[in-house]
Amino acid sequence: MPILPILSVLLVLIAVRQPDFMTPSSLMSFLGRSAPIVLLAAGQYFVIVSGEFDLSVGSLVTAQVVVAARLIDSDPSRTWPVVLLMLAFGSVVGLVNGLITTRLRVPSFITTLGMFLILVGAVYLWSDGAPKGGLSAEFRQFGRRAFEDTPLLGRVPYALLVLLAAAVLAVLLMRSDFGRTLVAVGDNPRTAELNGVRVGRAKTIAFVLSGVAAAVAAIVLGGYSGVSFQAGAGLEFGAITAVVLGGVALGGGRGLVAGAMLGALTLETLFALMNFYGVSGALRPTVQGAIILAAVAVSSMRSSSR
Amino acid sequence: MSGPSPQPLLTLRGIGKSFLGVRVLEGVDLDLLPGEVHAVVGENGAGKSTLMKIVSGVYAPDEGTIDFAGAPRRFGGPRDAQRAGIGIIHQEFNLLPERTVAENVYLGHEPVRRGLVDRKAMLGRTAALLASIGEASMPADARVGRLGVAQQQIVEIVKALALDARLLIMDEPTAALADHEVDLLYALVRRLQRRGIGVLYVSHRLREVFDLSDRITVLKDGRRVTTARTVDTTVDQLVRDMVGRELSTYYPERAAPGDLGAVRLAVRGGGNRRVRGIDLRLRAGEVVGVGGLQGSGRSSLARALFGAAPFTTGEVTVDGVPVWLRSPRAAMRAGIAYVTEDRKGEGIVGRQSVLDNALLAGRAIMPSWSGRDDRTPRIRGLLAAVGVRSGGEDREIRFLSGGNQQKVVLARWLSLRPKVLLFDEPTRGIDVGAKSAVHDLVRRLARDGAAVLMISSELPELLGMSDRLIVMRDGRIAGELTAGATEEDVLGLAVGVAGGSAG
């Protein structure tokens, strides 16, 4: 996978600047913090490989966090019901995205764009302009807490375990018959249809997966970054960028979910790198843009020379 | 063509080409006279398409010379060849469906007046060109996407003429045409000949080659085997030259009446928007051919039987059990398989591997969560049994030849152990050797107990393969013929003339 050398280079650059980063504790912590974007990238992978786009995930994460805060209202006993509700909410949004795209034949770019606007507006509306309530400690544990003092690895965040579980599930899903037929759908939907594949259903499931991934990402994100209307801002572009960095074609039919997740990890590594090299906060988007363009240019020139 | 020997329009001498160390063409000579139709035949891999790409400027030859219209040429690209007056009509059209005929014809060289595109001139010139080949009835401002296949081909020809083509390469021009449209194409080609345009005609359909061409060149393994005047050679001789072996029987033996088993598929009063009054019974061991003109409803029948464009009236039973074929899935569950006409667009998933393509239908119908089970070894066995030569099961299927791709598709359907097989143009775009293999497979499938329905536009294939034939016309079954019918019989029913015979 072309993303691996890029990731390696970035890690080396960090290690040079901050050798402490390479300690198990620090790495585990870093991986834990990457969980949200990696989760979103995994969900986005399924949508993109089937030939669609999901632009609503960022606003969905924001909505999830704000809704969760208000519903829990700092009451610990409400934690688990709300978590379940969030997962359901994510599935429903994905389901709606999928149905509108497949049944009403609206291009997914437009569907999820519309959903993005709806979610942002609805969330502001419901909160009367300011986030209310608060998340309970039980809720935040996924983002904040960890297994302390494990042998060899030191501090292993819960978020990392969630990430690993999701990653394994994603890979298994991709390799399953569903995953394989989904890739075929992205490559040639007509052929898939004439071979008994329920194309609409497959794509809709992909959107649901993306919605659920957003819900899980929101749980982890809410844990350590708190509640605000900016919680998920820009994450959809991050997820799509990650997927492309990971070698998945924006048109479907090609690529591995591991690639998408590594792409997300690469983005996070990039952010960490900028941190360590003291790049001013405001200039980060510039560095991010430059590196993404460079990485994609390199990998697209490589593949065209084949 | 009369008078003293005219100067050749095109002379190829000693053309050689290699790709990645593999020798694809070796010392090929060929010449074309103005107003001549020169057919180029050969199996897939013989080098025909590479040779045509060299003539049309897509590739440059490694060795050899090209003389065109009296001057030696070195084409830097397809545009150079176009500008010199060489046009090529591909099997897959290069047209923009959303644009008009005139816009397509003049794409890239739109007439300009005072800096702006001169639309009146564009339309006028297009109309004039259409009239010059006898197609004045086609409006130059029609949207190409609305035109039928035969008309789109005419647009392609006009495109070449607009560039003052003196040489036209036609690659499998009749592959998508119905019989009466083929006749129109013949007339068109003759008109082009009268204008002194030379035609290089590449086709697998030997009958057309004999109908149309003045000379035939056979390529085999990158070399020119022979060039003969059409009147001086025969189909048998041609096949022998192409394949290098005698094909004593072209088609596998038909089924004897006693070989037929129970009725596997029965349709009573089937109909939808496209077809009406379909009564059909297919028995185990039987190959039933479907003939008819383009638009007569053959593919619509197949798609109805496969649930892709379902019947809205009538009853269907499979092995006596009533089924409602409302989707491809339902049909597959009922045991029906459909090998489509458009292999690239509907048959294969181009970027997936040979193995993934073969596993597709099974995965869709009987998914398992592990994705890893006993299906894979079975599929491997089937791929070997049908004789796929792929260079590796993980290779992307789009790199395989048409014949091998079709074999993968067959293996895929075989893995579902279908009761009824629907074939739509099963050997289109496949070379003689692979065709034969597919025919054998089809017959073997029938012998193993399946009921087979085979649509074909190639009358020899239709007549050679079928135990009996139905002919469609205007969405209905116009009639049924037994084995041993003639082409005239089929055409008579297809067109609606009672009883065969010249007309």
Added chain:
Amino acid sequence: MSSSLSLPARRPAPGVFVALAVTLAVGWLVVAVDGGQLFNQPTMVSLLHVAAGLGLVAVGQTLVILGGSLDLSVAYVISLSSLVAAEAMNGRDGALLPAVGLPLAVSAAIGLLNGVLVTKLRINAFIATVGVGLLLKGYLDHGYDGPAGETSPGLVRSLGYQRVGPVPLSFVLLLAVTAGAWLALTRTRFGHHLIAVGGDPEVARLSGVRSDRVLLTAHVLGALCAGLTGIYLASRLGSGAPRVGTEGLYDLESIAAVVLGGTALAGGRGGVVGTVGGVLLLASIDAIFNQLDVDAFFKQVIRGLIIIGAVAVYARRGPRRVAS
């Protein structure tokens, strides 16, 4: 034969104009019931101003999308252009030409960058323009905390607020730009070639169309339109603003307007006239909700619903295939 010399096949009017009529009719009714007035001068003027802003960038976006590409950097180009314009003018009336020329030049350069990334480096347009947008974002965030520069009062008066009857000058500008784009698409080789490239790049290539050059030009033109929008916004606000492009969602809304207007997202089909219809539709929705005094966030929700709904009804995906 003379019949084939008739006008090109009349395509049915884009459905967006029907949607626009329906929306205005329903909106007028609802507003009237609510006790207000939709078709009064201030509302119409405001509507046309909103339309002008989005319209200028959407026309450029139409060209890019017709060619099969996309430009997601426009929001940042708008912001940057507004700042460059306002700072170049520095509150003075004279030397208007260089003050307008500079932001346009900068925009064109960004368009050139987008075009080179897409055509020469073969980067997917989505990623390429998002990437360029990020480059600009960093520069804007780093260099500016808030509004800066001062637009020339003359420009504010004219482009910002002057009217021809009830019609703002800015809307007239939009119509002029649209006319120019329409002319380019239907009457120049560039336009014909652009649509071909968007419809089928292979077919275009085989016909000798210089796809790279055509697409590059489209990107430059698209960015120029965004630059023009920035200048217009600067004349409305009186200064440049580093977040005016992103806060107005000009990137996603311009794409929505283009699709609403009947242009296929994949390219090869559509036009700028429909885009203006799409822009007017979105502006009308705004105006209606403003009259109803609806909460801004509720408006956002309805906007999203309408975009999806309108596309579902009028602009469904329907790939047309050429037989083979």
